[in-house]
Structures are given as structure tokens and as C-alpha cells.
Amino acid sequence: xxxxxxxxxxxxxxxxxxxxxxxxxYRGYDSAGVAIRNGSEPAKVVKSQGRLRVLAExxxxxxxxxxxxxxxxxxxxxxxxxxxxxxxxHVSGNCxxxxxxxVESEVVGVHNGxxxxxxxxxxxxxKHGYQFYSQTDTETxxxxxxxxxxxxxxxxxxxxxxxxxxxxxxxxxxxxxxxxPGEIWVARxxxxxxxxxxxxxxxxxxxxxxxxxYTRQVYYIGNLxxxxxxxxxVTFFNLDGxxxxxxxxxxxxxxxxxxxxxxxxxxxxxxxxxPKAITDTLSAVVKDGRIDLSVFGLTEExxxxxxxxxxxxxxxxxxxxxxxxxxxxxxxxxxxRVELASEFRYRTMLLPPNSLVVVVSQSGETADTLEALRQxxxxxxxxxxxxxxxxxxxxxxxxxxxxxxAGPEIAVATTKAYSAQLIAGYLxxxxxxxxxxxxxxxxYLEMMGELWALPAKIEKILEDKERIQWxxxxxxxxxxxxxIGRGIDYAVCLEGSLKMKEISYVHSxxxxxxxxxxxxxxxxEDGTLVIGVVTQKDLFDKTISNMSEVxxxxxxxxxxxxxxxxxxxxxxxxxxxxxxxxxxxxxxxxVIPLQLMGYYLSVSRGLDVDKPRxxxxxxxxx
Ligand code: M6R
Numbered sequence: 001x002x003x004x005x006x007x008x009x010x011x012x013x014x015x016x017x018x019x020x021x022x023x024x025x026y027r028g029y030d031s032a033g034v035a036i037r038n039g040s041e042p043a044k045v046v047k048s049q050g051r052l053r054v055l056a057e058x059x060x061x062x063x064x065x066x067x068x069x070x071x072x073x074x075x076x077x078x079x080x081x082x083x084x085x086x087x088x089x090h091v092s093g094n095c096x097x098x099x100x101x102x103v104e105s106e107v108v109g110v111h112n113g114x115x116x117x118x119x120x121x122x123x124x125x126x127k128h129g130y131q132f133y134s135q136t137d138t139e140t141x142x143x144x145x146x147x148x149x150x151x152x153x154x155x156x157x158x159x160x161x162x163x164x165x166x167x168x169x170x171x172x173x174x175x176x177x178x179x180x181p182g183e184i185w186v187a188r189x190x191x192x193x194x195x196x197x198x199x200x201x202x203x204x205x206x207x208x209x210x211x212x213x214y215t216r217q218v219y220y221i222g223n224l225x226x227x228x229x230x231x232x233x234v235t236f237f238n239l240d241g242x243x244x245x246x247x248x249x250x251x252x253x254x255x256x257x258x259x260x261x262x263x264x265x266x267x268x269x270x271x272x273x274x275p276k277a278i279t280d281t282l283s284a285v286v287k288d289g290r291i292d293l294s295v296f297g298l299t300e301e302x303x304x305x306x307x308x309x310x311x312x313x314x315x316x317x318x319x320x321x322x323x324x325x326x327x328x329x330x331x332x333x334x335x336x337r338v339e340l341a342s343e344f345r346y347r348t349m350l351l352p353p354n355s356l357v358v359v360v361s362q363s364g365e366t367a368d369t370l371e372a373l374r375q376x377x378x379x380x381x382x383x384x385x386x387x388x389x390x391x392x393x394x395x396x397x398x399x400x401x402x403x404x405x406a407g408p409e410i411a412v413a414t415t416k417a418y419s420a421q422l423i424a425g426y427l428x429x430x431x432x433x434x435x436x437x438x439x440x441x442x443x444y445l446e447m448m449g450e451l452w453a454l455p456a457k458i459e460k461i462l463e464d465k466e467r468i469q470w471x472x473x474x475x476x477x478x479x480x481x482x483x484i485g486r487g488i489d490y491a492v493c494l495e496g497s498l499k500m501k502e503i504s505y506v507h508s509x510x511x512x513x514x515x516x517x518x519x520x521x522x523x524x525e526d527g528t529l530v531i532g533v534v535t536q537k538d539l540f541d542k543t544i545s546n547m548s549e550v551x552x553x554x555x556x557x558x559x560x561x562x563x564x565x566x567x568x569x570x571x572x573x574x575x576x577x578x579x580x581x582x583x584x585x586x587x588x589x590x591v592i593p594l595q596l597m598g599y600y601l602s603v604s605r606g607l608d609v610d611k612p613r614x615x616x617x618x619x620x621x622x
Contacts, residue, residue, distance in 0.1 A: 002088070002112045003074040004193065005210045006174045006184045009201030009231045013037075013070035014062030020203070020210035021052055021072050023258055023410075029611055030082030032074045034059075035089040035108045038067035040181040043108045045095075047087040068231075069182055071174045071204075073110035076616050081135070090139040092146030094131055106178045107146040111138040112206050113170035113191040114621050121166065141167055145175060156185050157241045160226050164189065164239060170367070170621065172206055184229040188221050191620050192365045192392060195219045197248070200232040207618070208251055208389065209258040209408050216251040220391045249391060257407040265609045267411035267503070271595050272462060275455030277416040278588070280405035281423045282451060289448055291431045296384055297400025298356070303435040307352045309336045312344050312372045313360035314619065316414045316498060317421060321360055322491040323587045324425030331433035331584065341368035342622065351381045358384045358428070362409055362417035363618040364392025371622070373398055386424040388417050402428075411610045412617050413503050415595050418495065419458075422588050426451060429584075450582040454589070457579040461592045468593050471558070471574055472600035478529050481508040482550075483594075484516060485533035486543050492587040493533055496594030503612050504601035513546040526554035531594075534561045534568060535578070535586035544571055560590055 003024025033047030073088035093105035118137035149159035170190035196203040198215040263269035311321035357376040385398030404420035483493035497510035559572035
């Protein structure tokens with residue numbers, strides 16, 4: 001969950017590393033550090049606790065560190081408290097002071113992931129005379145590389161491969177060897193890392209935005225592979241030390257999409273990018289008004305024989321699965337189960353033979369989702385991944401990938417990726433329904449038309465965002481919020497509630513409106529804010545009556561509904577209307593005011609909207 005950047009070329013490395021790290025700061029941010037090499041001089045390591053700007057100030061934005069080869073890291077603590085000593089890079093020798101300064105170590109490195117057996121390895125290294133200065137698992141792995149390097153004759157490939165065989169867990173490792181100036185060595189297992197090349201320059205990063213400004217030509221380093229980076233060239237090796245050939249891929253993302261472009265926060269920028277994310281996702285697969293079934297990797301016969309679909313994801317990705325469940329079951333009449341990846345992977349997986357597992361992930365690197373995918377594959381079940389990041393682990397391992405076209409998403413709180421995932425779920429449902437004959441051709445075309453109309457409707461909601469801001473300003477001191485709804489409205493409540501708690505730190509819960517009476521209602525007291533989402537005509541009266549029940553116990557009610565449902569004003573204190581659409585797709589519209597509410601509440605409380613405390617964008621550890 002940390003961020004890694006490396007550079008070797010003809011320019012000064014430190015400013016490039018700091019710039020790259022600033023694009024990754026959302027991945028982890030309790031400390032940061034860089035190691036820079038100037039020719040054959042030993043690496044100079046500088047670290048600091050706190051945000052990246054502390055490191056930038058300390059090094060005059062990298063200008064005080066000379067050298068054209070270097071590695072950098074932003075940390076999200078797993079082993080050892082956030083401190084300068086525990087910050088990366090780590091060194092194989094004894095560190096001076098609290099971890100900064102010139103070092104004479106052979107190996108210096110940064111790491112993303114978790115080394116599960118580091119205690120056992122540390123014991124071994126202590127017996128061999130190594131001394132430890134930090135509480136991290138990373139220091140152990142760096143010292144283990146040094147141990148093998150010295151034992152087996154100064155060969156980085158061999159030393160790294162031997163280390164990889166000994167360690168258990170996940171890692172993206174980025175190393176420099178004192179006796180190999182001008183080279184960066186990398187290795188990975190179950191932790192993301194890409195390598196970019198440009199004219200005479202080579203970059204490595206744990207995530208695309210870090211290098212997007214410099215190059216879009218990338219190599220994907222596979223699991224259990226090693227690479228040697230020199231200016232403009234990369235050589236790959238397997239665990240046996242044999243060279244592997246790889247093709248370059250081109251990233252289609254635009255470098256500007258990872259910039260704020262005048263917005264105060266990435267979250268607000270990404271909220272406004274939702275119409276484009278939807279249009280781009282539709283345009284990628286809908287040709288002449290139709291979807292080609294092969295984009296889902298299934299034949300008509302296979303769709304007709306599907307006995308079950310299991311949708312797996314975490315957080316908001318899971319929430320899009322809940323929406324898809326309602327839509328798919330209603331349209332295509334296929335039983336759908338929606339599973340939290342972290343639970344699913346440790347349960348007895350009952351997956352019928354003619355079933356499909358759909359894993360949903362923005363990053364394509366979420367550890368639990370990746371593991372659930374692997375287990376489904378091991379059982380011989382067909383898998384489809386709905387993923388945003390091209391070339392990510394989930395995208396590479398699934399039988400088939402449906403890429404959402406949201407572009408880089410920087411804010412920790414997902415918005416545009418969520419919206420694009422909903423579109424993927426709708427397309428899957430509509431197409432399967434047509435193939436199975438549960439909707440007519442006419443209905444299919446009508447629903448496709450509705451999908452294309454969603455972006456303009458979102459624009460319309462965004463035009464009126466100040467009204468939400470005004471409402472939220474009045475609620476700035478709210479303590480608890482309850483989101484209630486039925487059916488698809490309940491599914492969108494799950495997302496609205498998550499948005500609120502993750503960025504504004506306000507306790508919130510999403511409840512199926514009919515469940516309130518079974519316990520939660522006791523929490524309602526004078527002034528408790530309850531937000532009722534009511535977009536489904538057939539469920540309107542039912543939810544309104546649940547809202548009346550909480551109102552009579554003192555709740556302050558906000559209603560979120562579609563234009564036309566004006567009767568809601570008889571019950572609620574404040575109403576937000578969204579445009580009408582096919583009722584299967586209302587989540588795409590009703591989620592927008594809920595995202596805005598979370599955003600404005602976070603801003604009004606003076607919080608860090610894009611980088612909420614304790615959270616990271618990609619959860620690459622379980
Ligand atoms: O990258 P993924 O889509 O697999 O991430 C899953 C969740 O971690 C993610 O949706 C998380 O819940 C968001 N921060 C919510 O805004």
C-alpha cells in the first residue's frame with residue numbers, strides 16, 4: 001500500500017522521484033524517503049516522517065541530492081510505527097543516526113508488501129552478525145539480499161532469486177547495489193509494479209500515475225520475476241536466472257488526467273469526470289448500438305446455460321456488485337450472489353460448474369479480490385474481471401477482462417471508477433438478458449439509449465451541486481447519519497454511507513428500509529439525520545412509510561428521489577431530485593448527490609478529502 005518510484009537516466013533523479021512520489025502519496029503517507037547515487041559514490045539516503053512535503057523541504061525539492069540513479073518510497077506503516085527510522089529506503093549495513101545520511105552498505109532498497117516470515121529470517125541474520133536498526137520487515141529482506149550477495153559471489157540476480165525463494169508474503173522490491181552503479185534491480189510477487197522506458201531513461205513505479213508524465217511505454221513485470229534497469233533498457237530474469245523476453249505495452253491514459261487541473265481536490269475533479277468515464281466505458285464496447293458478447297468472454301450457449309453468477313469485490317467495488325445483483329436478477333433471471341472478497345476467500349466456495357465468477361476492482365491489485373479470483377480459477381470456474389487499471393494483476397490473471405475506462409483515479413474515495421463499474425454491470429445484465437430472451441430486442445435498444453443518456457443527466461445534477469453544499473453546511477456538526485432505501489436504493493445507500501464515513505469521519509450506516517424496525521430504530525433520536533433514497537416506483541410508498549416512522553421518533557429527513565415523485569415533500573424536511581431514467585439505472589444518478597454530501601462534509605470539517613486518515617487507495621495486503 002506504500003508507493004515506490006525509481007529512476008535511472010541522464011537527468012537528476014531526486015526531483016523526478018519526488019514528483020513521482022507526490023502522485024502516489026495517496027497510497028501511503030506516514031513517512032517518505034529517497035536514496036540517490038551519484039556515479040559510483042555510495043547511495044545517499046534521506047528520510048523524513050510525515051507528509052512528502054517534509055522530505056521535499058529538507059532536500060530543496062531534491063536539488064540538494066545529486067545523482068542520476070535513485071529510488072524513493074512513501075510509506076503506509078504495517079510493521080513498526082510511523083517514524084524516520086522505520087521509513088524506507090532501508091540499508092544492509094548499520095544506519096547512521098535515525099536512518100538518514102551517507103551509508104556504506106552494499107544494498108539499499110524500498111519495499112511494498114508484507115514479508116510474513118521476517119521474524120524467522122531476522123533470527124537467521126542475527127546469527128550471521130547482522131544488526132537491525134528498525135522494526136520493519138523490509139530491513140530484513142534488504143539484509144537477506146546482502147547476505148546472499150556476499151555468499152554467492154556478487155551476483156544481483158542470484159542474490160535476489162535466493163531471497164525470493166526464502167521469503168513468504170508479498171513484495172515489490174526496488175534495490176541498488178553499491179558495486180553496480182547506474183543500475184536499479186527490481187523483483188515482485190503479488191504487489192504491483194510497472195517499468196517505463198523513454199529515450200535513455202528507465203522508470204519503475206508501484207502505480208501508473210507516478211510515471212505518466214514521463215512515459216507511456218511500459219513493461220509489466222510478472223510474479224516472481226526480476227529485472228535490471230539501466231538508462232533506457234530493461235532486462236528480465238526468471239527465478240532460475242534465465243533471461244525472459246517481454247513486449248512493451250502502451251498506456252492509453254492521458255497525463256493530465258492525473259493532475260488537479262484547477263480543482264481543489266481530486267475527488268471533486270473525479271466526480272465531474274463521471275460523465276466522461278461512463279461515455280468512454282460505453283464507447284469502448286458498444287458498436288452500432290450493440291455490445292459484442294465476446295467482450296465478456298462467453299458464447300451465447302454459455303450464457304444460456306449459466307446457472308449462477310458470483311460477484312466478488314471489496315468496498316465500493318462490492319457495492320457495485322450489489323446493484324448488479326438487482327439488475328441482473330430482474331433482467332436476465334440468473335441467480336446472483338455478491339460476496340465480500342475477504343470473506344469469500346476463506347469460505348467453502350460453492351460454485352456450480354456452469355457458473356461465472358465476476359471480480360470487480362478499480363486498482364486490479366486488491367489482495368483479497370486477487371486471491372478470490374485465484375481460488376475460483378483453481379476450481380475450474382470461468383472468471384471475468386471488471387478492472388480499471390490496465391495490466392494490473394487481476395486483469396492479467398482473469399480469464400477475461402472488461403476494462404472500465406475511468407482513467408486514473410487518485411482520490412482514495414472512489415467515484416468515477418464506481419460509476420464505470422456500474423455501467424459494466426448494466427451492460428453485462430442487458431446483454432445476458434437479450435441472449436436468454438428475457439428482454440425483447442426493443443427493450444434492449446431502449447435500455448441502451450438510456451445508458452447513453454446518463455452522462456448528460458449527471459451533468460444536470462452537478463449543475464445544482466451548490467444546493468447540496470448549502471444543505472451540508474447546515475449539517476456540519478452531525479454525529480450520526482442513517483441511509484435507508486429498498487432494492488437498488490438500498491444498494492446505493494451502502495455506497496453513500498461509505499463515502500460519508502471514509503472522508504468525513506462521521507458515523508453512518510446504510511440500512512434496508514424494512515430492517516430498521518428490527519433493531520436500528522432504537523438509535524434514532526431528536527435530530528438524527530436520516531437520508532431516504534426513493535427512486536423505485538413500486539417501493540415508493542413502502543420506503544416513505546419507513547421514513548415517516550423515523551420522523552415520528554425525531555429524525556431529520558432528507559429525501560433523494562427522481563423528478564415527479566413530489567409527494568415525498570409531504571414527509572421529508574429537504575428533498576434532492578435527480579432526473580428520471582430506467583429504474584434499473586437509478587443508482588448512477590442517485591449516487592452523485594451522496595458523493596457530493598460526503599465531499600462537502602469533509603471540506604466543511606477541514607479534513608484531507610483526497611487522503612483520509614488510515615486509508616490507502618490500493619489495499620494490496622489482506
Ligand atoms: O481497487 P479496488 O476497487 O479493488 O478497491 C476496493 C476498495 O478498497 C475501494 O472501493 C474502497 O472501498 C474505496 N476507497 C471506497 O471509496
